[in-house]
Amino acid sequence: MSTTVTLxxxxxxxxxxxGVNILTDPLYSSSVGWIAPRMQKPGIPFQNLPPIDYILxxxxxxxHLNMRTLRRLCRRNQSTVLVPRGDAKYAxxxxxxxxxxxxxxxxxxxxxLRITCVPAKHxxxxxxxxxxxxxxxxxxxxxHGTALYFAGDTGYGGHFxxxxxxxxxxxxxxxIGAYKPYNWFREVHLNPETAVRAFLDLRADVLLPIxxxxxxxxxxxxxxxxVLLLEEAGRCGVEKKVRVLENGDSVELSPLSRNSTxx
Numbered sequence: 255m256s257t258t259v260t261l262x263x264x265x266x267x268x269x270x271x272x273g274v275n276i277l278t279d280p281l282y283s284s285s286v287g288w289i290a291p292r293m294q295k296p297g298i299p300f301q302n303l304p305p306i307d308y309i310l311x312x313x314x315x316x317x318h319l320n321m322r323t324l325r326r327l328c329r330r331n332q333s334t335v336l337v338p339r340g341d342a343k344y345a346x347x348x349x350x351x352x353x354x355x356x357x358x359x360x361x362x363x364x365x366x367l368r369i370t371c372v373p374a375k376h377x378x379x380x381x382x383x384x385x386x387x388x389x390x391x392x393x394x395x396x397x398h399g400t401a402l403y404f405a406g407d408t409g410y411g412g413h414f415x416x417x418x419x420x421x422x423x424x425x426x427x428x429x430i431g432a433y434k435p436y437n438w439f440r441e442v443h444l445n446p447e448t449a450v451r452a453f454l455d456l457r458a459d460v461l462l463p464i465x466x467x468x469x470x471x472x473x474x475x476x477x478x479x480x481v482l483l484l485e486e487a488g489r490c491g492v493e494k495k496v497r498v499l500e501n502g503d504s505v506e507l508s509p510l511s512r513n514s515t516x517x
Contacts, residue, residue, distance in 0.1 A: 257400045257507045259425065261499040262297045263468040265318055265406065267427060271397050274366050276308045278404050279318040280327060287316040290469045293476060297502025300326065308369065311337045312406025313378040313390035314344060317469060324348035336362060336369060338389035358391060367397040372417050374408040376442045394421045400507065403456065405429060409441045410448035414455035423458040425507055430483050431466030434473035446482035450490055460507065461496045468501065
């Protein structure tokens with residue numbers, strides 16, 4: 255039994271586990287917040303997406319919760335949408351009827367898989383009138399010996415070790431872009447160096463970097479994050495555990511025991 259992970263763009267990833275299709279932070283718009291134009295096409299055209307069983311929303315920033323994309327997905331099929339506390343209204347306004355609002359460490363489970371909402375170190379607000387206190391999260395997806403961690407947006411913190419202590423992680427989908435200027439982003443986003451630190455804390459088998467190269471939302475060059483990530487991974491002796499995916503690239507994972515080699 256295998257799991258396939260396909261990077262579509264930014265933090266949008268298609269995860270296929272034993273016939274269950276999961277889509278994270280879906281974003282098919284031509285820009286983010288009307289000011290950051292798309293620099294790369296989605297790796298899977300929208301019309302080629304399979305029917306989606308679960309949509310996972312990590313927080314309500316515009317580059318993670320995109321209402322236009324959610325409405326398009328709802329017109330295709332009714333999915334179960336998992337959101338952090340306070341964000342159920344967006345999924346319902348998009349037309350979804352099966353919406354699960356989650357707190358950290360809360361689990362949603364059916365006879366196919368188990369999804370746990372886990373902490374993230376981030377601040378989110380959808381407009382200038384909101385205080386930056388909206389809930390943000392990541393998710394751990396488990397089924398038949400496979401455990402994937404989707405981090406959403408997060409800075410570095412002790413939550414990675416806590417997640418590892420509760421969930422043996424096979425593959426970690428970690429954001430590596432949007433980190434310059436450092437003083438602006440260091441508390442809310444990982445950068446290539448801290449992403450490697452987080453990966454080591456998670457004791458995962460594979461690092462799959464996300465959240466880079468599609469939208470110009472920070473000052474670093476679009477192609478810089480994976481270069482610096484591989485350099486830091488090499489210094490830490492884990493470069494063979496990093497799989498850099500371009501938009502549309504896939505990787506197949508088999509169920510593994512902790513501390514095994516994934517590829």
